[in-house]
Amino acid sequence: MTPGQPRPRSRTRRSRAARVAIVLAALAAVAALVAVAVVVVPLLLPPGPRPPFQLPVACGETWQLGTYPGHDDYDVDMFPTEGEAWGRPVLASYAGTVTEAGINGAVGGRTRENPQGPRGRGGGYWVKIDHGGRWETQYLHLLEPPPVRVGQRVAQGERIGRVGSTGNSGAPHLHYEQRRGWEKVETHFDGAASGITHDDREYTVKRTSNNCVAG
Template sequence: MVSPYAGPLAGPPGPRPAFQMPVACGERWQLGTYPGHDDFDVDFFPLDGESWGRPVLASFEGTVTMAGINGTLGGRTPADPDGPRGTGGGYWVKIAHEGRWETQYLHLLEPPLVSSGDRVARGQQIGKLGSTGNSGAPHLHYEQRRGWEKVETYFDGRPSGITTDDREYTTARVSKNC
C-alpha cells in the first residue's frame, strides 16, 4: 500500500544536498541510460557479484514520502528471472530531503524496509535490488528531483553525466556512501 506524506514542501528549492550513491560504500557500479528511458533517469547495475537482493541505501537523510507499489509487480524473481514484467516502478520508495529535494528508488525486490513518514539517515538500507514493475533485469532505477522537476544526478558532489535519453550512455563509479 502506498500512503501519501503531507510534509512541508513549500517555498523555492534550496541548494543540492550532498547526495551519495544509493549503494554500499566501496562497491563499483555501472550507471547508465538508453533512448526512450527518459531524461535524467539513472539505472544502477553492479559491476561485481550478484545483483538480486543487494542493499539499496538512502543517498541522503530525509523523510520517506512514499513506500509501496508503483504500478504492478510482475513476476520477475531470482527463481524466475524471465518471469512476466509488471508496469511502472514496482516496489519503490520516495524520500523528501531538505530544501524541496527528492530521490526515488524503483524496481525493489521486496516491499520496502521503510514506511511513509519514517526518517532515514544517509546510508540506511531502504530496500533490496530487484526487478519488479516494468523491468527487464535486476537493477535500481534512481532519480533526483529539485521541487518536482527531475534534474541530473550528482554523487559526492560530481555530476553523473546522464542528462538526456538521446543516446545510450554508461559510466562506472565507486560508491562513497560510507
C-alpha cells in the first residue's frame, strides 16, 4: 500500500467485527454472573423465621399424623380420623409460590375404584410451594393432576389438590413435608410442633386443623 491510500475496507470491517464480538462476549459474561448471583446469593443467606404453617386440610378437621421405620425423619403421613380419605381437599399450609406441580416418579394405577391397583414410584402427583425465607412445603400422593401451576401464587387455605394414592403409596393419604433450606425439619402447625420426628419406630398423633382462611 502506498502512502496516502485508504485502508482496505475488509480489514476495517474485520476490526470492527472483532471489537463488537469482544463487547458482546463481555456483556454475556456479565449477564451470566448476574444470573448466577441471583440464584446463588439467596441460597447462601440464612433461612428466615418459620412461617405460621397450618395443617394442610380443612378447618376444624382432626387428622392422624404418623410415621414408621424407613419413612425418613420428619416425613409425615396424614389420614382423616373420620370419613373417607379419597378426594379430601389438600390446602396450602401458608401463602407462597408453586415451584413444582406435576408428577414425581410414576403415578401407578391405584384409584378409588381400584385401590389395590399397581403401585407407582416416588410421590405420584405432587405440589411444592416456596414460602420465602428459604422455607417450603411438599404435598405428595395426590389423587389427580394438581389444579395449580408452576409460578402461581397461592394463598393460605387455597386448595392445591386432593388426597389420593398415586406414586409409591399403599393407601390413600397425604405425605407432607416442611423444609428449611435444603433440610427437612419437624413440622409445626398453628405454632406448635407436630411431634413427628425420627422414623425409629411407628407412632401417631392427632391434630385439629386451624387452616381457616380461604384462599
